[in-house]
Amino acid sequence: MPLAVYILGLSVFALGTSEFMLSGLLPPIADDMDVSIPQAGLLISAFAIGMVVGAPLLAAGTLRMPRRTTLIALISVFGLGQVAGALAPTYEVLFVSRVVSAFACAGFWAVGAASAIALVGVATLIPRIPLPERKPELRRELLIYRDRQVWLAIAITALAAGGVFCAFSYLAPLLTDVAGLDEGWVPTVLALFGVGALIGTVIGGRVADAHLFGVLLSGVVASTVFLAALALLASSAVAVVVLSLLLGFSAFFTAPALNARMFNVAAAAPILAGATATSAFNLGNTGGPWLGGTVIDAGLGFASTAWAGAAMTVVAAGLVTLAMRHQRAGRTRVIAKGPESQEIQGAQTATAESSRL
Structure with a gap:
C-alpha cells in the first residue's frame, strides 16, 4: 500500500487511542481530580459527545475545502486539545479539552476515513486530494x-x-x-x-x-x-x-x-x-x-x-x-x-x- 495510507492509519491510531485510553486510567484520574470514578467515566462520554456533534457538522462544513489542508488543521487542533487536557488544572477544563479534541477527531474521521509524527506525515506525505468534479x-x-x-x-x-x-x-x-x-x-x-x-x-x-x-x-x-x-x-x-x-x-x-x-x-x-x-x-x-x-x-x-x-x-x-x-x-x-x-x-x-x- 502507498505510504500515505500508513500515515493516515497512524493518525487514526493516535486519535482512537485518545478516545479509549481513559478506560485504564479512571481510578488515578478520579483521585487526581478529586471526583468519583463514574464522574471520571464521563470524560469518555465527553469525547464521544464531541464526535457525535463534530462528525456531521465538519463533514458538511468542509465539503469544498482542500482535503489535505483540512486534515492538517484538524489534527493540529486535536494535538492542542490533548496538550490542554494534559495540563488541565481542574476536572471542568479537562472535560472541555476532551470535547474540543473530539470535535477535531470527528472531522478527521469524516475527511480522511496524533501525534506530532502523524501531523508531519500528513503534511509532507499525503498527496493533494482533489475535490470531486461534481459539487456535493x-x-x-x-x-x-x-x-x-x-x-x-x-x-x-x-x-x-x-x-x-x-x-x-x-x-x-x-x-x-x-x-x-x-x-x-x-x-x-x-x-x-x-x-x-x-x-x-x-x-x-x-x-x-x-x-x-x-x-x-x-x-x-x-x-x-x-x-x-x-x-x-x-x-x-x-x-x-x-x-x-x-x-x-x-x-x-x-x-x-x-x-x-x-x-x-x-x-x-x-x-x-x-x-x-x-x-x-x-x-x-x-x-x-x-x-x-x-x-x-x-x-x-x-x-x-x-x-x-x-x-x-x-x-x-x-x-x-x-x-x-x-x-x-x-x-x-x-x-x-x-x-x-x-x-x-x-x-x-x-x-x-x-x-x-
Whole structure:
C-alpha cells in the first residue's frame, strides 16, 4: 500500500487511542481530580459527545475545502486539545479539552476515513486530494434521514457500541476491585481487548461482504453472551481476562458490518453516510459510559455495568432482526411489482446486495 495510507492509519491510531485510553486510567484520574470514578467515566462520554456533534457538522462544513489542508488543521487542533487536557488544572477544563479534541477527531474521521509524527506525515506525505468534479449537494444528502432503515442503522450501531463500552469503560476498577487483580494487570488486559478487536476486525471485515446481517446478528448476540458472563463471573480473575479478549473480538467483529450497513442504506449520501456512522458509534460511546456510571452510582457495583451493557445489546439484536424483516419485505414488494420496479429499486439501493445473509 502507498505510504500515505500508513500515515493516515497512524493518525487514526493516535486519535482512537485518545478516545479509549481513559478506560485504564479512571481510578488515578478520579483521585487526581478529586471526583468519583463514574464522574471520571464521563470524560469518555465527553469525547464521544464531541464526535457525535463534530462528525456531521465538519463533514458538511468542509465539503469544498482542500482535503489535505483540512486534515492538517484538524489534527493540529486535536494535538492542542490533548496538550490542554494534559495540563488541565481542574476536572471542568479537562472535560472541555476532551470535547474540543473530539470535535477535531470527528472531522478527521469524516475527511480522511496524533501525534506530532502523524501531523508531519500528513503534511509532507499525503498527496493533494482533489475535490470531486461534481459539487456535493448537502440538501439532497439530507434526504437520507427520511428513511427508517437509516434510523434503524443508527440505533443498532449506537446500542451495539454502547453496550460494550458501558462495561469496557469501567474495566479497570472491575479488574482491581472485583476480580482482585493488581493494578499492573490493567494495561495487559486492555491490550488483550485490543488483540481481540484486531482479530475481530480482520475476520468481520472479510465475512461481512457476503453475510452482512449474519455478522451483525451473531456479533451482537456474542457480545450479549460475553457481557452476561462477565457480570456473572466478575470475581474470577481468569474469567475476566479471557472475557475481555472475547469481548474485544465480538465488538469489532461486528463493527465492519455496522459501517457497511450504514453505507448501504445511505448510498445516496456518500459524504453524510460516513459522518452518520461515526456519530452513531459515538452516540453509543456517550450513552454507554453514562449508563455504566449511573448503575455504579446507584450502588449496584462495577459488575453491574456488564448487565447494563448486555441490556443495550439485547435491544440492538432485536433491532437487527427488525431491519432484516423490513428489508426482506421491501424485496418482496419489488419482486411482486415486476422487472421495472426491480430496476428502480436496484438503482436506489446501489450496494444493498451485500446485505444478504
